[in-house]
Amino acid sequence: MTDTQKLPVTLLAGFLGSGKTTLANRILSEQHNQRIAVIVNEFGDVGIDGSLVVGVEDNVVELNNGCICCTVRNDLSETLSDLMERREQFANTEPFERVLIEASGMxxxxxxxxxxxxDRKLSTQFRLDGVITMTHAQHIVDQLQKHPEASEQVGYADQIILNHCDQSTPEALEAAENALRTCNREASIMQSTRADVDVSDLLRTRTWEPEAWQLARTEQACEPDCDDEDHDHHDHHHGTTHTSGVGTLTLRLDAPLDLNRLKMWLLFVSKRNSHELMRLKGILHCQGHEQPVIVQGVYQWLELQSGPGKAPEESVLVLIGRHLDAEELTREWTDCQARTV
Ligand SMILES: Nc1nc2c(ncn2[C@@H]2O[C@H](COP(=O)(O)OP(=O)(O)OP(=O)(O)O)[C@@H](O)[C@H]2O)c(=O)[nH]1
Incomplete structure (x- = not known):
């Protein structure tokens, strides 16, 4: 199966009470022209409206908007494999085209x-499309300080939803946005009340596809003298002590990189014990490569591949993790520069 034929999977994370189930319920009950398989922990939590149900079989509930809902069986791999089998068995009906997994709040x-x-089998059938993290506008600042799980949920996010806005003052909302930005500079943030987001927009993340990420970087790019604070000028974002040590480091280089040296360094960095590298993404200009080299990583998993179009003038590598040593990592990154140009 090619990457474009694989089923996109969106992971929905977020701390207890942030609004994950409310969003899952919205997806299952609204008419949005997307056939989504939603995996939840408990049917009871979602409280599916009986009038929307068109069929129930085993632990799968079919809804009248084309979505289906099921609970996690023994583990995630088994649940996804079961879903895929079901999709193949019912080939004559319109199959679901995306999976959304509601993760546990802690x-x-x-x-x-x-x-x-x-997972060898899963990775041939599914592709991770993005991580959406739900946050409680009133509590997230406190949760980021006290709960490492909350900072990891934010650190992994491609899209953050700042929910419970109705219960928050404008000052608290601003403080929440600042804390989220400290933890993760890359994710986009949308505000909501009772998860009232546009489902189609939300699920169009495609952040794990090189083209989409490249486009996002291009849109963010600005002139050196630009003073728009939304843009990404600084290499390191401070204040990680308020986010259980989780922060973002953006490394840039406007000279070509030596791909072999870079690979060795990335392997080394992903295994280093002094920090915990959660995510790594980059679009790089490597010597001898006309196309961009795209790097993606999660913990110790790393993937390098050629991207579409021309190599960028400036290489950008984003690291999100706990206790990242900006000085040391910047020095080592710079050392990956190709020696002879
Ligand atoms: N006032 C208000 N209540 C909300 C909002 N979003 C969700 N709620 C309520 O907050 C409670 C928790 O929401 P859930 O959707 O169950 O949160 P969750 O993240 O699934 O929670 P866990 O299952 O504990 O992880 C529920 O009673 C929701 O109805 C919001 O934006 N504003």
Whole structure:
């Protein structure tokens, strides 16, 4: 199966009470023209409206908007394999085209992300499309300080939803956005009340596809003298002590990199014990490569591949993790520069 034929999977993370189930319920009950298989922990939690149900079989409930809902069986791999079998068995009916997994409120998304990327069978059928993290606008600042799981959920996110806005003052919302930005500079943030987001927009993340990421970087790019604070000028974001040590480091280089040296360094960095590298993404200009080299990583899993189009003038590598040593990593990154140009 090619990458474009694989079923996209969105992981929905977020701390207890942030609004994950409310969003899952919205997806299952709204008419949005997307056939999504939603995996939840408990049917009872979602409280599916009986009038929307068109069929029930085993632990799968079919809804009238084309979505289906099921609970996790023994583990995630087994649940996804069962879903895929069901999809093939019912080939004459319109099959679901995306999977959304609601993760547990106290869990880091790390293991589920790793399962999707590294499980041999699953990775031939599914592709991780993105991580959406739900946050409680009133409590997230406190949760980021006190609970490492909350900072990991934010650290992994491609899209953050700042929910419970109705219960928050404008000052608290600003503080929440700042804390989220400290933890993860790369994710986009949308505000909501009772998860009232546009489902189609939300699920169009495609952050794990090189083209989409490249486009996002191009849109963010700005002139050196630009003073727009939304843009990404700084290499390191400070204040990680307020986010259980989780922070983002953006490394840039406007000279070509030596791909072999870079690979060795990335392997070394992903295994280093002094920090915990959660995510790594980059679009790089490597010597002798006309196309961009795209790098993606989660914990110790790393993937390098050629991207579409021309190599960028400037290489950008984003690292999100706990206790990242900006000075040391910047020095080592710079050392990956090709020696002879
Ligand atoms: N006032 C208000 N209540 C909300 C909002 N979003 C969700 N809720 C309520 O908050 C409670 C928790 O929401 P859930 O969707 O169950 O949160 P969750 O993240 O699934 O929670 P866990 O299952 O504990 O992880 C429920 O009673 C929701 O109805 C919101 O934006 N504003």
């Amino acid at each position: 869990a880091s998304p790390g293991p589920a992300v790793q399962t999707l990327l590294m």
